[in-house]
Amino acid sequence: MDNVKSSVDYKQVDRSDPVGVTxxxxxxxxxxxxxxxxxxxxxxCIRKTFFKILVKLxxxxxxxxxxxxxxxxxxxxxLILAVLHTVEKAMFDTPLTKVRRKRLHMFINIFLKRLxxxxxxxxxxxxxxxxxxxxxxxxxxxxxxxxxxxxSDDASSEKLSWDMMDKIISEKKELWGxxxxxxxxxxxxxxxxxxxxxxxxxxxxxxQFFMFYTNGTLIDExxxxxxxxxxxxxxxxxxxxxxxxxxxxxxxGVYAKIENAMKLLKKYHVGFGISVTATRNNAEMxxxxxxxxxxxxxxxxxxGWLFQYMPIGRSHTLEMLVTPEQRIHLLRNIQSLxxxxxxxxxxxxxxxxxxxxxxxxxSQGGFLYIDWNGNITPCAFNPYSAVNIHDIYxxxxxxxxxxxxxxxxxxxxxxxxxxxxxxxxEIGNWITPCLCKDHYKDLRPLIDKYKPTPIDEPAxxxxxxxxxxxxxxxxxxxxxxxIDPIWEKEYINPE
Numbered sequence: 001m002d003n004v005k006s007s008v009d010y011k012q013v014d015r016s017d018p019v020g021v022t023x024x025x026x027x028x029x030x031x032x033x034x035x036x037x038x039x040x041x042x043x044x045c046i047r048k049t050f051f052k053i054l055v056k057l058x059x060x061x062x063x064x065x066x067x068x069x070x071x072x073x074x075x076x077x078x079l080i081l082a083v084l085h086t087v088e089k090a091m092f093d094t095p096l097t098k099v100r101r102k103r104l105h106m107f108i109n110i111f112l113k114r115l116x117x118x119x120x121x122x123x124x125x126x127x128x129x130x131x132x133x134x135x136x137x138x139x140x141x142x143x144x145x146x147x148x149x150x151x152s153d154d155a156s157s158e159k160l161s162w163d164m165m166d167k168i169i170s171e172k173k174e175l176w177g178x179x180x181x182x183x184x185x186x187x188x189x190x191x192x193x194x195x196x197x198x199x200x201x202x203x204x205x206x207x208q209f210f211m212f213y214t215n216g217t218l219i220d221e222x223x224x225x226x227x228x229x230x231x232x233x234x235x236x237x238x239x240x241x242x243x244x245x246x247x248x249x250x251x252x253g254v255y256a257k258i259e260n261a262m263k264l265l266k267k268y269h270v271g272f273g274i275s276v277t278a279t280r281n282n283a284e285m286x287x288x289x290x291x292x293x294x295x296x297x298x299x300x301x302x303x304g305w306l307f308q309y310m311p312i313g314r315s316h317t318l319e320m321l322v323t324p325e326q327r328i329h330l331l332r333n334i335q336s337l338x339x340x341x342x343x344x345x346x347x348x349x350x351x352x353x354x355x356x357x358x359x360x361x362x363s364q365g366g367f368l369y370i371d372w373n374g375n376i377t378p379c380a381f382n383p384y385s386a387v388n389i390h391d392i393y394x395x396x397x398x399x400x401x402x403x404x405x406x407x408x409x410x411x412x413x414x415x416x417x418x419x420x421x422x423x424x425x426e427i428g429n430w431i432t433p434c435l436c437k438d439h440y441k442d443l444r445p446l447i448d449k450y451k452p453t454p455i456d457e458p459a460x461x462x463x464x465x466x467x468x469x470x471x472x473x474x475x476x477x478x479x480x481x482x483i484d485p486i487w488e489k490e491y492i493n494p495e
Contacts (some may be wrong), residue, residue, distance in 0.1 A: 011182070030343045051084050067424050067437060071491045075353040079346075080413040086302050086344040089271075090352035101119040102206075102231025110179045110209055117177025127399070128364040129176035134184060134380060136371040137165065137198070141187040143215055145250050158372045159186075160195035168370065168389065169205050171399050181205075181211035184380065186372065190218070193413040196261070199226050199476035213275055219261035228268045235271040236305060237261065239295075241285055259299070272305035278320070283326035287333045306334065310381040310437055313458035316410055321437075321475055324482040331431065352433030353491070357419045360435070361411035362403045366419035370477075375386055375455045376402055378411050384435045384441070384452035411435060414442060429487040432479050440472035 058080055062073040087107060138159030160168075172178040177279045185191070188198050189212075209232050216237040227233050240246040243255040265272045278286050285291060286306065299369040307448050308327070311317035322330070332349040337343040352358070359366030360379035369377045375385035375390075386405035392398070397430050402408070414435060418428035432438040447463065454460040462468050464484075 003396075033042065047088075051088070055081065062351045063461050067495075069424060069427070069491045071494060072194075072353045072427075072430070075335075075351075078335075079344075079351070079354045082338050082342045082344045087344040089302055099408050102442060107391070114177035114179055117174075121176060122299075127255065130172075130362045130367055130403070131176075131365040132178050132180040132367050133172055133392075134367055134369045135160070135165070135167065136184050136186065138191040138371070139186045140190055141185060141215070142190055142217065143187070143254065145215075145252055158203055158246070158426065159191060159193065159477065160370075160372055160374065162196050164389070164393075165193070165201055166204065166373070167393070168399070169201070169208060169313065171219045173205075173208065178212045179208055181279070182367075183210060185213070186213055186238070187218065188212040189214055189223070189470075192333045198321050199230060199233070201224075201376060201495055202230050206230075206232060208232060209271075213238060215254070216258040216261040221264055224261075224264045224268045224270055227265075234271050234273065235261075236264070236303075240276070241282055241291065242294075242315055245282065245285075262299045262301070271302045272300075273305065274301050275305045275307070276308045278322050278326075278330060280322055281431070283322050283330060287326065287329035289333065289337060292337055292343060292345060296328070296345075302308070304346070306345065306347040306350075307328070307437040308349050308437070311382060311472075312381075312461075313461045314465050315471050317458075318471040318475065324479050327479065328428075328482065328486070337346075348432055349437070350422050350431060352430040357428070357430045357433040358411075358435055361408040361415075363420075367403065368408070371455055375453070376405075377455060379453075380406060381434075383455045384447055385455050386452045407413050407446065407452045410446050412452060414446070424493055427492075429480070429484055430491075431487055432476075432483050437472070438479055440469070440474050440476055483490065 004294060017369075039198075058077060062070070062077060099493055118128055140159070169181055172181075183198065191198055198210075198212060202208070211234050214237055216233045216235070219235060219237075219448050227235070237258055239258065240249050246255040246258065247253065254468055259316070262272065273432070276286060292304065295304065308322050309320050311321060327350065334345060334347045334350055336344045355365075360368070360380075360382060362368045367379070369380045369382075370389055371377070371385075374389040374391075376389055377385050386407035388400070392402055418432075419430055423427070434442045453462065
């Protein structure tokens with residue numbers, strides 16, 4: 001990093017170990033049999049006391065973490081409160097005791113029961129493992145949205161098999177203690193392999209929690225009842241805004257199907273979220289609380305993801321990028337929603353302080369992306385593959401070998417140099433954490449050096465178009481000019 005200079009060796013600053021008292025408390029509970037712990041937390045008064053203790057212990061941890069700017073700790077604290085509010089709402093907003101037990105089982109697995117396996121990995125490998133995988137299960141989709149990659153005629157044949165999905169999920173749990181899996185597409189609900197579908201996968205891996213991105217049009221009463229019975233799967237429904245914005249891009253009548261899906265999910269007490277992408281055209285609408293109030297309060301969403309448009313392809317794709325001014329407006333709105341309304345609404349860029357920057361490339365607690373052809377990339381927005389899962393397994397290797405790919409290791413080293421292992425007043429701007437979009441000038445040399453394979457034609461075109469390169473670098477520079485002063489004033493040197 002040219003703009004981040006350190007007077008110390010960043011490798012000497014170790015933040016991999018959680019703070020003592022909180023870690024001891026969580027570790028203690030991780031050794032209680034899940035069935036017993038689950039039954040204890042079924043009681044509302046005990047569960048709420050447990051959550052209060054967690055919050056209090058995190059407050060203590062905040063005071064002890066002198067190696068972090070306090071504003072970063074405050075951002076994390078406010079998000080944790082929103083998460084606990086969402087957990088209570090999503091897990092226990094149902095009269096069915098059986099479903100409550102299943103949902104609570106998932107919570108315990110994700111946040112507590114993984115610790116022994118994580119510690120084993122740390123002892124053997126010297127660092128903590130990734131926390132989850134995002135898997136593009138299949139490219140095919142039932143819609144024909146403007147500009148979407150899933151429109152191609154050959155999309156139906158590009159998918160991962162049941163056996164491959166089964167192996168990946170089993171292995172990440174065994175090796176990493178990972179109990180959370182994100183599924184994307186295409187449209188995951190059209191995926192079929194060996195006569196099985198996504199819900200069969202969730203049933204087979206009942207100790208995993210699945211979240212899948214979906215257009216929502218195939219969520220009917222039968223699907224909702226199945227999700228309720230499973231208790232370990234939640235849909236994140238993609239929207240463009242309200243009715244007009246959604247139907248304009250996705251097709252007439254799509255929004256009506258989405259609304260119907262949300263009403264069914266709410267009726268049967270299945271927690272669901274929303275997923276929306278900010279572009280230059282809709283950023284103003286997404287910078288106001290009204291749309292989130294509508295989906296969280298009226299429609300019943302329990303969480304939400306805000307993506308910012310990432311251009312891939314020729315230079316003309318840069319025209320839809322969110323401007324620096326719009327990004328600041330999005331930042332302020334997300335912070336307000338989390339702080340004042342306890343909405344679990346995360347911006348994958350502006351919320352970087354909550355996860356200590358970029359978490360791609362298999363970083364500690366982070367993730368990797370596997371697409372429908374088996375290509376493994378740092379994330380879905382960095383479409384350059386270092387290895388392929390089919391080749392890994394054919395060579396008798398496993399997911400741990402994937403992490404050793406030089407391209408992934410170089411990205412993790414960048415993350416460390418940028419902030420993860422820097423001292424308090426030298427941490428890079430985690431409001432602009434993205435190596436792909438915010439720091440393309442740092443990403444491009446890594447691509448040129450390690451030569452990962454473009455996973456599709458737009459990714460290849462982006463490397464061939466010099467105007468794209470110049471435009472992305474300029475975008476990062478413009479962002480820094482407007483957002484770095486916010487970082488300096490509010491995080492590094494607050495008044």
